[in-house]
Amino acid sequence: MKATVVEGLEVGTELPSLTVRFTRERLVRYAGASTDFNPIHYSEHFATRVGLPGVIAHGMLTMGTALRVVTNWVGDPSRVISYAVRFTRPVVVPDNADGVEVEFGGSVSAIDGSLVTVGIEAISEGQRVLGAARAEVDLGVRVPHLDHGTSYAP
Amino acid sequence: MAITEAHAGRRYPPCDPYQVSAAKIAEFATALGDDNPRYRGESPIAPPTFAAVISAPAWDALFNDPELELSVARIVHGDQRFTFIRPLHAGDVVIATATIDKVRMRAGSELVSATVDITALDGEPICRAQATFAHARETAA
Numbered sequence: 001m002k003a004t005v006v007e008g009l010e011v012g013t014e015l016p017s018l019t020v021r022f023t024r025e026r027l028v029r030y031a032g033a034s035t036d037f038n039p040i041h042y043s044e045h046f047a048t049r050v051g052l053p054g055v056i057a058h059g060m061l062t063m064g065t066a067l068r069v070v071t072n073w074v075g076d077p078s079r080v081i082s083y084a085v086r087f088t089r090p091v092v093v094p095d096n097a098d099g100v101e102v103e104f105g106g107s108v109s110a111i112d113g114s115l116v117t118v119g120i121e122a123i124s125e126g127q128r129v130l131g132a133a134r135a136e137v138d139l140g141v142r143v144p145h146l147d148h149g150t151s152y153a154p
Numbered sequence: 155m156a157i158t159e160a161h162a163g164r165r166y167p168p169c170d171p172y173q174v175s176a177a178k179i180a181e182f183a184t185a186l187g188d189d190n191p192r193y194r195g196e197s198p199i200a201p202p203t204f205a206a207v208i209s210a211p212a213w214d215a216l217f218n219d220p221e222l223e224l225s226v227a228r229i230v231h232g233d234q235r236f237t238f239i240r241p242l243h244a245g246d247v248v249i250a251t252a253t254i255d256k257v258r259m260r261a262g263s264e265l266v267s268a269t270v271d272i273t274a275l276d277g278e279p280i281c282r283a284q285a286t287f288a289h290a291r292e293t294a295a
Contacts, residue, residue: 068186083203087230
């Protein structure tokens, strides 16, 4: 774990954000790596035939990429003990060199001893593409309670 | 007969054992654009969502169950949750098993909640993947 993670950590602490471009090349790579060869992730013809606005990214590609916000921050991915998302909106990936940009962010929503919950945001074209996304991380050490001067002296 | 609430609790036979390899971990991490050093080198661990790769044949067992009469083309992934007991390591040999937790009938569709348990060959639990899928019912012609 990175030594800087625990220091000053409190509910509301923002994690470094991440901006990623999803291109058709990325979708093909993810299809092969994940073995999800559903043609809606590479064929315009097929995607539009089933009523989609175009080729869309794998939900699991968005979910997996979003977790990088947490694993980049904590350093050791084995600290992640749970991760959940709702797929609220498909990410349409145009067939050009730029693809589509997805912005990922995270902030601490709860701290319980060494357990830290991070709420994750994923935004593409101004719209949230994941809902209720959160990961629980066990930092292995208790997060010290920050005193903001609101507590009274004993 | 098609899928109904009564299919809750149905457990599928375990999938064939899957051997996690360093090469597949690196390929998956590259596809995520993730250069975390823990995913590379001689004894890498897998990115947490690699569990989806192992779960895939277990979901297929459910989706292709002839009794449920599901059409994969009409299935939409609604939500996904992973609970990790320990990370997957290169060299692990694991087994995925799917269970239907709940079926909710909606106007025009079914919501299927199911769990895939990923265990080692000796039964050691490694990861649990839970998902909800919406299946759009075929409209009567």
